[in-house]
Amino acid sequence: MITLYDLVFADDRRPSPFCWRTKLALRHKGLDWRDEPVGFTDKEKIAFAESKLVPVIHDGAKVVKDSWAIAEHLEKAYPDKPLFPDDPTRAHARFVNAWADSAVHMAIFPLIVGDLVDRVRPADKAYMLESRGKRLGTTDFAAFQANAREKGFAAFRATLEPARRILATQPFLSGAAPAYADYILFGSLMWPRCVSPTDLLEDGDVVHAWRERMLDLFDGMARRAKGP
Ligand SMILES: N[C@@H](CCC(=O)N[C@@H](CS)C(=O)NCC(=O)O)C(=O)O
Structure with a gap:
């Protein structure tokens, strides 16, 4: 018993x-x-x-x-009645997807909104002002971003804690090799990387080290992406 x-x-x-x-x-x-x-x-x-x-x-x-x-x-x-049934990898990736779309993106957006607006194509500027302005209740995106950054990056970095804990014990979110769950979070981190001069991640962070491994994938495809 x-x-x-x-x-x-x-x-x-x-x-x-x-x-x-x-x-x-x-x-x-x-x-x-x-x-x-x-x-x-x-x-x-x-x-x-x-x-x-x-x-x-x-x-x-x-x-x-x-x-x-x-x-x-x-x-x-007690393998009967599995606690991790049916395609656990997909379920895990779905969770990472929902987490990235909600908590992670919500924490990133205010930190980069000014940089995003500055780098949108001129033809798309009016659309960006209208749509993002509605979302934020202001079109002074630079001030909004500066204000968010004044509070520091701690809240954003805290949202990454689940990934940090996993990456402290294995090289990729999906295990020994990268798969879709890794591509989800990595995509979220390419968002600021492509528009913001400031790196939101700290050097010693395991998420930073993981991002380096991800940047090397597929012959450095993402590393070559145009930066800010
Ligand atoms: N990682 C542990 C966390 C367990 C944990 O924090 N348990 C709390 C109860 S909710 C506890 O034992 N607290 C005792 C204490 O704070 O002295 C797990 O998943 O089992």
């Missing part, structure tokens, strides 16, 4: 998002477990797992900490 160490609050409340992931995964697999509530000051209960965080599970002789590691363990040990 699996034992699950789950964070407990007052009156047996169980708010931990990570423990909930594990509970749903266990149910998904049709597995039963013994519940072991752990309060913030009961950490000795999970010392055997060398963890200060929950969830932790004890599954026979196996001890697993971290909700993601637990999901992977359950998938391997």
